[in-house]
Amino acid sequence: MSVKVSMKVNGKPVSAEVEERTLLVTFIREQLRLTGTHVGCDTAQCGACTVQMNGNVVKSCSMLAMQAEGAEVLTIESVAAPDGTLHPMQAAFKEYHGLQCGFCTPGMVMNAIDFAKKHPGASEHEVREALEGNLCRCTGYHNIVKAIMAGSKAMAGAK
Amino acid sequence: MSASLIGARVQRKEDYRFLTGAGQYTDDVTLPNQSYAAFVRSPHAHATIKSIKTDKAKKAPGVLAVYTGEDVAGAKLGGLPCGWLITDVNGQPMKEPPHPVLAHGKVRYVGDHVAVVVAETQEQARDAAELVEVSYDVLPAVVDASQATKKGAPVLHDIAPDNTCYVWALGDKAAVDAAFAKAAHVTKLEFINNRLIPNAIEPRSANGSYSRADDNYTLYVASQNPHVERLLMTAFVMGLPEHKVRVVAPDVGGGFGSKIYLYAEDVVVTWASRQIGRPVKWTADRSESFVSDAHGRDHHTVAEIAMDKDGKFVGMRVHTTANIGAYLSTFASCVPTILYATLLAGQYTTPLIFCQVTAVFTNTAPVDAYRGAGRPEATYVVERLVETAAREMKIDPAEIRRRNFIREFPYQTPVALQYDTGNYEATLDAAMKMADVSGFAKRKEEAAKRGKLRGLGYAAYIEACGIAPSAVAGSLGARAGLFEAGEIRVHPTGSVTVFTGSHSHGQGHETTFAQVVADRLGMAVENVDIVHGDTSKILFGMGTYGSRSIAVGGTAIVKALDKIIDKGKKIAAHLMEASEGDVEYDKGVFKVAGTDKQKAFGEIAFAAYVPHNYPHDKLEPGLNENAFYDPTNFTFPAGSYVCEVEIDPDTGVTKVVNFTAVDDFGKIINPMIVEGQVHGGLTQGIGQALTENCHYDPETGQLVTGSFTDYCIPRADDVPSYQIDTRETPCTHNPLGVKGCGEAGAIGAPAAVMNAITDALWSMGIKDISMPATAQTVWKAIQSASKKAA
Numbered sequence: 001m002s003v004k005v006s007m008k009v010n011g012k013p014v015s016a017e018v019e020e021r022t023l024l025v026t027f028i029r030e031q032l033r034l035t036g037t038h039v040g041c042d043t044a045q046c047g048a049c050t051v052q053m054n055g056n057v058v059k060s061c062s063m064l065a066m067q068a069e070g071a072e073v074l075t076i077e078s079v080a081a082p083d084g085t086l087h088p089m090q091a092a093f094k095e096y097h098g099l100q101c102g103f104c105t106p107g108m109v110m111n112a113i114d115f116a117k118k119h120p121g122a123s124e125h126e127v128r129e130a131l132e133g134n135l136c137r138c139t140g141y142h143n144i145v146k147a148i149m150a151g152s153k154a155m156a157g158a159k
Numbered sequence: 160m161s162a163s164l165i166g167a168r169v170q171r172k173e174d175y176r177f178l179t180g181a182g183q184y185t186d187d188v189t190l191p192n193q194s195y196a197a198f199v200r201s202p203h204a205h206a207t208i209k210s211i212k213t214d215k216a217k218k219a220p221g222v223l224a225v226y227t228g229e230d231v232a233g234a235k236l237g238g239l240p241c242g243w244l245i246t247d248v249n250g251q252p253m254k255e256p257p258h259p260v261l262a263h264g265k266v267r268y269v270g271d272h273v274a275v276v277v278a279e280t281q282e283q284a285r286d287a288a289e290l291v292e293v294s295y296d297v298l299p300a301v302v303d304a305s306q307a308t309k310k311g312a313p314v315l316h317d318i319a320p321d322n323t324c325y326v327w328a329l330g331d332k333a334a335v336d337a338a339f340a341k342a343a344h345v346t347k348l349e350f351i352n353n354r355l356i357p358n359a360i361e362p363r364s365a366n367g368s369y370s371r372a373d374d375n376y377t378l379y380v381a382s383q384n385p386h387v388e389r390l391l392m393t394a395f396v397m398g399l400p401e402h403k404v405r406v407v408a409p410d411v412g413g414g415f416g417s418k419i420y421l422y423a424e425d426v427v428v429t430w431a432s433r434q435i436g437r438p439v440k441w442t443a444d445r446s447e448s449f450v451s452d453a454h455g456r457d458h459h460t461v462a463e464i465a466m467d468k469d470g471k472f473v474g475m476r477v478h479t480t481a482n483i484g485a486y487l488s489t490f491a492s493c494v495p496t497i498l499y500a501t502l503l504a505g506q507y508t509t510p511l512i513f514c515q516v517t518a519v520f521t522n523t524a525p526v527d528a529y530r531g532a533g534r535p536e537a538t539y540v541v542e543r544l545v546e547t548a549a550r551e552m553k554i555d556p557a558e559i560r561r562r563n564f565i566r567e568f569p570y571q572t573p574v575a576l577q578y579d580t581g582n583y584e585a586t587l588d589a590a591m592k593m594a595d596v597s598g599f600a601k602r603k604e605e606a607a608k609r610g611k612l613r614g615l616g617y618a619a620y621i622e623a624c625g626i627a628p629s630a631v632a633g634s635l636g637a638r639a640g641l642f643e644a645g646e647i648r649v650h651p652t653g654s655v656t657v658f659t660g661s662h663s664h665g666q667g668h669e670t671t672f673a674q675v676v677a678d679r680l681g682m683a684v685e686n687v688d689i690v691h692g693d694t695s696k697i698l699f700g701m702g703t704y705g706s707r708s709i710a711v712g713g714t715a716i717v718k719a720l721d722k723i724i725d726k727g728k729k730i731a732a733h734l735m736e737a738s739e740g741d742v743e744y745d746k747g748v749f750k751v752a753g754t755d756k757q758k759a760f761g762e763i764a765f766a767a768y769v770p771h772n773y774p775h776d777k778l779e780p781g782l783n784e785n786a787f788y789d790p791t792n793f794t795f796p797a798g799s800y801v802c803e804v805e806i807d808p809d810t811g812v813t814k815v816v817n818f819t820a821v822d823d824f825g826k827i828i829n830p831m832i833v834e835g836q837v838h839g840g841l842t843q844g845i846g847q848a849l850t851e852n853c854h855y856d857p858e859t860g861q862l863v864t865g866s867f868t869d870y871c872i873p874r875a876d877d878v879p880s881y882q883i884d885t886r887e888t889p890c891t892h893n894p895l896g897v898k899g900c901g902e903a904g905a906i907g908a909p910a911a912v913m914n915a916i917t918d919a920l921w922s923m924g925i926k927d928i929s930m931p932a933t934a935q936t937v938w939k940a941i942q943s944a945s946k947k948a949a
Binding site: 019021029030033034035036037038039040041042043045046048075076077078079086093094095097099100101102103104105106109119124125127128129131132134135136137138139140141142143144145 | 170359361
């Protein structure tokens with residue numbers, strides 16, 4: 001059975017006929033060809049598929065495209081400014097070497113931006129707890145934590 | 160450019176694409192007319208295949224083809240080869256059972272490949288895979304190596320009736336036994352080095368396509384070494400000439416060893432693409448990664464160290480049973496032998512060492528190199544023994560190490576390696592100072608007031624990296640050379656493209672290698688691009704593993720640079736009407752000695768491509784050089800780690816409260832990147848010590864830890880922020896003085912953590928705890944110790 005889904009992705013209205021079981025991440029990656037959102041575990045553990053939906057972060061591998069009907073979805077491709085300037089959180093990840101292979105990075109950045117907005121001035125301990133749902137096998141988190149603390153500060157300063 | 164780029168914290172060139180979602184990983188590559196594969200995998204650990212019915216699957220919507228073991232055998236696809244021949248103590252070659260790409264007659268582990276379905280969409284392929292009916296006769300299974308060698312154990316392969324692949328030994332057993340007979344004290348430990356599942360966050364993926372027009376294949380694959388993948392696949396499995404196959408390893412989301420090997424899926428999608436005339440893509444889901452990626456470690460070891468009355472080591476004796484899984488993976492055989500026993504001298508002058516290794520087939524996924532590969536296992540043996548020996552002899556654990564440190568170099572160990580340089584005292588001193596070891600007693604006291612047990616443990620590791628001198632490797636059984644290749648292409652206006660056979664899957668070569676080249680050529684890093692991971696662009700490559708990239712791949716690039724500069728000197732001499740011997744080169748400037756005449760590198764590049772005024776009688780135009788580099792020795796990174804833990808005796812929860820690492824990686828090109836490598840390695844090492852364990856059910860052979868909910872790779876709140884530093888003794892035999900840094904953390908950390916835990920529990924009579932020291936394991940140990948004491 002196919003179903004029509006319509007939503008706004010990165011500010012652009014999109015709609016398509018998809019199978020009912022189509023996951024949001026599959027819709028984003030295969031239908032829209034926005035391949036910055038990754039699939040690392042299919043079980044909502046690793047967070048590589050993290051996107052923003054209606055102002056909250058969600059794991060797009062563990063929800064149906066249908067569930068995003070009418071929603072506003074933001075993926076990693078929308079984060080930098082239109083002229084290519086990195087978002088302060090992206091810039092902090094670069095400055096603090098908060099990424100290595102890059103595969104978990106889009107999900108990390110999406111979660112980090114959401115967390116920084118909602119918890120300005122969080123402690124290192126709080127940042128580490130906030131990363132519970134985002135796995136990284138390369139960095140040992142040390143520099144990701146530093147990047148998020150710095151990115152968070154930069155975001156607060158940019159307001 | 161005057162400031163040196165060597166040692167500079169240059170931000171990474173690759174980051175922008177990764178941060179903006181523009182990275183291109185294998186699964187991101189979708190080709191025109193793409194089709195998708197799904198594998199039917201064995202649900203049983205050991206079974207005979209009675210029949211496979213594919214008709215329902217073939218008729219399912221969107222299905223293009225279904226293939227089984229019979230189809231690939233009929234097509235004369237060979238089995239997956241093993242790249243290293245180990246010779247048994249009896250002089251016989253190791254047992255090498257066939258490793259078919261799709262099972263033929265029998266399955267030998269849960270996840271073994273039985274059939275493949277190719278369909279229009281991934282969902283259709285997966286649906287149809289469910290319709291393939293396989294009838295099995297289930298056989299008894301064995302998953303524990305120590306059980307597999309016992310009489311009456313289920314037999315996996317006819318050619319190995321006792322499930323033994325080889326028994327291998329290194330060292331003079333009689334001399335070692337004699338040393339033990341005379342020793343003042345012997346410390347003995349028996350332990351399991353726990354089996355691990357690498358779990359790079361990008362699952363494996365392969366996308367094969369065949370072009371009838373050109374009669375050639377392209378394989379996109381998440382690989383650490385595309386040329387090796389191509390060599391193995393063409394020459395040993397598919398019987399194809401190499402020039403007909405292009406292997407591209409684009410952005411790769413972490414490897415840690417697991418993406419070195421040639422896997423069945425890579426071969427099957429490549430072969431199937433020709434059968435159906437369309438590209439075929441397969442990407443593992445995480446469950447498939449758990450069951451089918453090569454695992455790591457899984458040793459059962461009895462180890463002893465003998466000492467004189469002053470705690471000077473006089474001998475070491477090690478017996479290890481290594482589980483190598485159901486089949487021999489690409490480098491499986493060399494990991495528990497060549498990469499393990501040769502490291503048992505550690506940082507010490509132990510004069511006599513004997514090690515015997517029995518490698519055993521079991522009904523589990525193949526086991527191969529995982530970050531550190533043999534060296535973490537060796538370090539664990541040495542450093543757990545040393546720390547325990549110190550406690551037993553009531554010598555301070557740092558002091559016993561100092562009494563035994565190697566201090567003169569080069570140093571020939573009794574286990575085949577010759578260390579070129581090192582300063583173990585320097586890293587130990589620095590680590591102890593940084594970790595404030597002198598303040599530990601106070602911290603322990605303070606923790607005790609809170610009801611917590613605090614412990615401090617050391618690990619002084621050594622590793623052999625920069626793998627490897629090909630002749631040495633060959634004499635030890637390697638079936639490949641282990642050199643590296645590089646090419647420098649200088650463009651007419653002076654910018655540079657570098658082609659390297661190393662492969663970056665997180666290590667940041669695009670930046671580090673560019674720093675090396677830009678520094679030498681006196682240009683900005685932005686003017687140098689690094690190309691890797693494509694056999695159609697790069698002349699050759701042995702790939703990235705064993706912390707070899709900067710030491711071997713970097714040196715190949717330096718050698719090519721030397722040729723560029725040599726040619727540049729000739730061109731410069733011509734342009735400046737000087738003799739070549741008078742031309743000096745320094746960071747982008749060619750000068751005539753003793754004059755003010757000079758030419759910039761860019762002018763020389765331009766002259767090479769617009770050769771109007773050019774020594775045509777002596778030189779070809781153009782400025783493009785390549786080099787192959789075969790190292791003359793291994794490199795020997797080493798360091799000292801200090802771990803401090805706090806244990807809650809009521810719950811068994813162990814927290815790493817402090818971790819200090821001081822490493823000697825020789826010269827460092829980019830400290831920021833090196834620190835990142837150390838952080839990541841430490842976290843994987845702490846994961847092995849505290850949280851990670853691969854568990855197969857001993858009766859059924861089912862993988863119990865088959866998801867991230869059962870197999871715990873460390874989360875951010877499982878690990879601390881680290882204190883790290885470096886000391887430097889430059890490698891003596893490569894021009895950059897570099898040693899490699901990719902695996903150190905994973906090698907040293909497990910022993911440091913377990914030494915800290917056993918320090919905290921020593922007074923309770925607990926001598927050893929097995930990894931991973933989960934809350935349950937530690938709590939149980941405390942409970943049973945308290946009962947004994949009561």
